[in-house]
Amino acid sequence: MKRTAPSSAVVAASLAVSLAAGVLFTAGTAAAQERGGASRVDRDLYGTKAPYEPQGRPGRYQKAPKGFVPVFTENVARHGSRAMSDGEDGEAVLAVLRRAQEQGALTELGARLAPQVQALMTAAAAVGFGNLSGRGADEQRQTALRMEQRLPSLFRTIAAERQPVVVETSGVARAVASAGAFTAGLTAGEPALAGAIKAPVTDKNLLYFHKQPQNADYQAYLASDPDLAAVLAGIEHRPRTAEAARHTVGRLFRAGFAEALSADEQIAFARALHQLYSAAPDLSVEAPDVDLTPFLTTHDARWFAYLDDAEEFYQSGPAFRGRAITYRMAGVLLDDLLAQAAAKAAGTSGNGAVLRFTHAEEIEPLAALMGLPGSTEPADPDEPYSYRNNPWRGAEVSPMAANIQWDLFAKAPAEGRPAAYLVRMLYNEKETAFKSSCRPVSKGSYFYTLDELKHCLAHA
Template identity: 75%
Template sequence: MKRTAPLSVAVAVSLAAGVLSAAGSASARDLAANPHADRGLYGTKTPYAPQERPNTYQKPPKGFSPVFTENVARHGSRAMSNSGDGDAVLAVLGVARERGALTDLGTELGPKVQSLLDAAAALGYGNLSARGAQEHRETALRLEQRLPSLFETIEAEHEPVVVKTSGVARAVASANAFTGGLTAGEPELAGLIKAPVTDKNLLYFHKQPQNADYQAYVASDPDLAAVLAEIDADPRTAEAADHVVARLFHDDFTATLTAPARVSFARSLYQLYSAAPDLSVEAPDADLSRFLTARDAQWFAYLDDAEEFYQKGPAFSGRTITYRMAGVLLDDLLAQAEAKASGSSRNGAVLRFTHAEEIEPLAALMGLPGSTEPAEPGRPYSYRNNPWRGADVAPMAANIQWDLYANAPSDGGPATYLVRMLYNEEETAFKASCKPVATGSSFYDLNELKRCLGHG
C-alpha cells in the first residue's frame, strides 16, 4: 500500500484553469555536522550515525578472541526513487507563480526543488549517494578498529570475506563502498574479498514468489487499508498541510486548493524534505528545512512511520505476515556462525547488503529494541503508545552485526563459541528468552542462541 498519491501535474494544470508555531528543523548541513540533530524528522530516510562510542563496548570474557564476523546492512543514503514528488511540487509552484500567489518563502522553494531533482537525475534515481558511500566506508573502518585481531587472522590465514547483495544497484554500490573501506584500512584484504553475489531469496525476499501472501497483504489487506486510512484522516494531517501551504501561497490561491490537494502537496514536499539530507553532497544548496516547521515535519514523519510499522514492522498483534518471511535471513546468520564454529567454513566474514524491507522485518522477528510491540486492536500505532521509529529501526545504512568469539581450552577440549550483537553499532541484547553468559553481559553462547531463536 502506498501513501496518499502526490499531487499530480495534471491536477496542478487543472488548478490553473480554476478547478481547483514551531521552530525550524535542522538543515542538511546541520545534520551532517550533528547526525543526531532532529533525528526523528526524517523517518527511514535519516542518514546513518553509529549509536555507541567505541570505548564503551564490553570486553569479551577472559580467554575469548574474535574468529568471525557477519552483518546485514541496509544500503546507504540515496537519491529518491523518482521525480514524482518533485514534479508535483514544481507544477503547483508554477501555477502559483503565474498567478502572483507565492509568498516570499514560496518564491525560494522552486529553485531548491529543481536543484534536488537535477542532482538526483544526474546521480540516477534510487542510486547510492556520496553520503551513502561514505556511511558504509566509515562503518567498515570502525569494524576493523573494533576487531583488529580478527582481521590480522583473516590476512594471515587467507580467509575469504564473502559479500552478498540483493542485486539492486544501490545495495551493490553499498557493498563496494564497504569493502573499499575495509581495504583502505587493511590493503592486504583486497585479494581475500570475494566479488559480490546476488541472493534475492535472502536479501530481497519481500519481492519473491514465495512471499506472495505478504505482497497481497500490502496490496489489499482490509485491516491494513482501514488503519492507515484512519491514521491519515486524523485532523492533524489537514492542519499540518494547511500550515505548510499557508506559508508558501497567498490566501486567494490557497482557497482554490481542495483539502486533499493540500495534503498531497504537503506530503510530496515532505518526501523531498526528508530526501534532501541524503543528497547533501550532490545538492548542497537544496536544503529544504526552512519550508517545513519541525512540528509539521514530525507529523508527516509519523504518517510515514505508521506505514512502515504496519507494512514492514511489528504491525498487528497476533499476526506475523510482515516479519515471518525474515526467517530466511535469521537462519543464514545462525548457519554462517555455526559453520565457522564447526569448522565447515573457512570464511573470516560474511557481509550482506539489503533494504529497509528486509531490515525492518528482521528487527521485528528478532525482537530488537523498538520492534517488540505490535499494535493492539482498536488502538492504532502512534508515537505515544509505541516506541517504533523508522529513524532508529532502519535509518540509511542500518546494520545488524554478529561477532563470533572462541576460546582455546588449556585441556585441549572443544572450544566454546560466544556471539555478541551490535545493532547500528550499539551492543544489543538478544530477546529476553535468550540468556547471556552472565547477567548484564552482551555475550551469548552460540548453542543458546540456536535454542532461543528456535533453531536448535
C-alpha cells in the same frame, strides 16, 4: 519504484567521494547537523530516510570473557543514503509552484522553494534516481573502518590467511554500490584484505525476500488486507493531517490560491514536499546548498514523518498484535546468521566474514522477528500505532545504512574441554542484548553462547 542502474562513472565518483573522506563519519555529521538533517534531536523528522549515525561508543565496548578471541564476523546492512526513487514528488511540487507563480500567488517564502527543489532534482538525476549517493558511500566506508578497528586481530588474521570475505547483495544497484563502498573501506584500512574479498553475489531470496514468489501472502497483505487499508486510512485522515497541510500551504501561497486548493490537493502537495525534505540530507554531497528545512515547520514535518512511520510500521514492522505476516518471512535471514556462525564454529566454513547488503524492507522485519530495541511492540487492533503508545521509530530501527552485526569469539580447547564459542551483537554499532528469552553468559553481559542462540532463536 523506478530503479535506474548507476553508470560506472557515477559509482566511481561515489567511491571517490567516500575514499577522500579522512575522518570517521561520527565527526562528519557536523555539516548535516547544520542543515538539520542528522542531529539526534531532529531524526524523527526524516523517518527511514534519516542519514546514518553510529550508536556505539568507541572504547566503551565490553571486553570478551578471558581467553576468547574473535574468529568471525557477519552483518546485515541496509544500503546507504541514496537519491529518491523517482522524480514524481519533485515534479508534483514544481507543478503547483509554477501555477502559483503564473498567478502571482507565491509568498516570499514560497518564491524561494522552486530553485531548491530543482537543485535537489538535478542532483538526484545526476546520481541516478534510487542510486547510492556520495553520503551513502561514505556511510558504508566509515562503518567498515569502524568494524575493522573494533576487530583488528580478526582482520589481520583474515588478511594473513586469505580467509574468504563473502559479499552478498540483493542485486539492486544501491545495494551493490553499498557493498563496493564497504569493502573499499575495509581495504583502505587494511590493504592486504584485497586478496580475501570475494566478488559480490546476488541472493534475492535472502536479501530481497519481500518481493519473491514464496512470499506472495505478504504481497497480498500489502495489496488488499482490509485491516491494513483501514488502519492506514484512519491515520491518514486524522484532522491533524489536513491541519498540517493547510499550514504548510498557507506559508507558501497567498490566501486566494491556497483556498482554491482542495483538502486532498493540499495534503498531496504537503506530503510530496515532506518526501523531498526527507531526501535532501541524503544528497548533501551532491547538493550541499539545498536546504528545505525553512519550508516545513518542525511541528508539521514531524506529523508527516509520523504518517510515513505508520506505513513502515504496519507494512514491514511489528504491525498488528497476533499477526506475523510482516516479519515471519525474515526467518530465512535469521537462519542464515545462525547457520554461518555455526558453520564457522564447526569448522565446515573457512570464511572470515560474511557481509550482506539489503533494504529497509528486510531490516525492519528482521528487527521485529529478533525483538530488537524499538521493534518489540505490535499494535492492538483497536489502538492504532502512534508516537505516544509505541517506541517504533523509522529513524532508529532502519535509517540509511542500518546494520546488524554478529561477532563470533572462540576459546581454544583445553584438556578435557572442547572449544567454546560466544556471540556478541551490535545494532547500528551499539552493543545490543538478544531477546529476553536468550540468556547471556552473565548478568549484564552482551555475550551469549552460540548454543544458547541456536536454542532461543531457532523458532523466533
